[in-house]
Amino acid sequence: MTQPTPEVSGPTVWTRYVAIGDSFTEGMCDDDPTFGHDGEFAGWADRLASHLSEIARTEGLDFGYANLAVRGRKLDDVVGPQLEDALALQPDLVSIVGGGNDILRPKADLDGLAARLEAAVARIRATGADVLMATPVDPADAPLVKATRGRAAIHTANIWSIARRNGAHVIDQWGLHALRDWRMWSEDRIHMTTEGHRRVSLAALEALGHTPAETDWATPLEPAPPIGRREALQANAQWAKEYVGPWVHRRLTGRSSGDHRQAKRPDVAPLDQH
Numbered sequence: 123m124t125q126p127t128p129e130v131s132g133p134t135v136w137t138r139y140v141a142i143g144d145s146f147t148e149g150m151c152d153d154d155p156t157f158g159h160d161g162e163f164a165g166w167a168d169r170l171a172s173h174l175s176e177i178a179r180t181e182g183l184d185f186g187y188a189n190l191a192v193r194g195r196k197l198d199d200v201v202g203p204q205l206e207d208a209l210a211l212q213p214d215l216v217s218i219v220g221g222g223n224d225i226l227r228p229k230a231d232l233d234g235l236a237a238r239l240e241a242a243v244a245r246i247r248a249t250g251a252d253v254l255m256a257t258p259v260d261p262a263d264a265p266l267v268k269a270t271r272g273r274a275a276i277h278t279a280n281i282w283s284i285a286r287r288n289g290a291h292v293i294d295q296w297g298l299h300a301l302r303d304w305r306m307w308s309e310d311r312i313h314m315t316t317e318g319h320r321r322v323s324l325a326a327l328e329a330l331g332h333t334p335a336e337t338d339w340a341t342p343l344e345p346a347p348p349i350g351r352r353e354a355l356q357a358n359a360q361w362a363k364e365y366v367g368p369w370v371h372r373r374l375t376g377r378s379s380g381d382h383r384q385a386k387r388p389d390v391a392p393l394d395q396h
Contacts, residue, residue, distance in 0.1 A: 139390075
């Protein structure tokens with residue numbers, strides 16, 4: 123007796139994507155005018171939304187996207203007010219990336235961060251929506267920030283464990299060695315350039331089970347010409363003056379770069395409605 127042929131399902135097609143998080147998901151410092159609007163940054167999540175919108179369109183489906191991420195936010199805000207607002211929008215896909223601003227603090231409670239993040243992921247999954255997470259980039263080559271490598275590694279391991287237990291997708295930034303090239307990073311050495319965001323968006327698309335049309339996203343750039351020691355020292359001193367000093371001052375005064383800022387895309391809407 124002939125057995126019926128099992129149905130083969132393809133990658134999921136999402137129609138309501140909501141992104142929550144901090145400056146990484148807000149899109150700093152991707153100022154590509156073809157994606158950004160009204161002086162705002164674009165970013166990997168906007169770029170991923172563009173890919174997902176095209177996939178939905180080919181299936182004859184409408185697509186909507188909201189981005190509730192705000193720079194400077196710590197995990198409590200991401201899994202608190204942002205998550206509540208995201209769930210109210212009834213998404214079928216939520217990207218949640220948080221904790222990066224927390225683990226910069228020497229006394230970060232990594233177990234507590236993991237517990238709060240997992241509770242948020244479980245809440246999203248309980249609605250039937252899919253979840254996309256992201257590991258940190260390996261900071262081994264980053265000045266000052268490399269001191270957090272141990273904490274970032276533990277956070278990365280926790281993310282993979284949370285994803286496995288809850289059926290979530292993960293952007294493996296830690297393993298994406300192309301991102302360890304400083305040409306992928308802006309002058310502040312904390313936020314990615316347009317090229318960095320482009321590559322992350324394609325890594326995200328693959329993490330969600332789709333095959334990106336662009337195939338170069340994981341390929342490192344050709345080696346950059348070496349710079350002299352004096353030039354490197356001057357660049358480091360300028361960076362410390364322009365970016366590290368103000369960052370430390372905000373920490374000491376209890377302020378954030380995202381104070382008084384609102385989400386750039388607070389409602390689920392087509393990409394051309396903003």
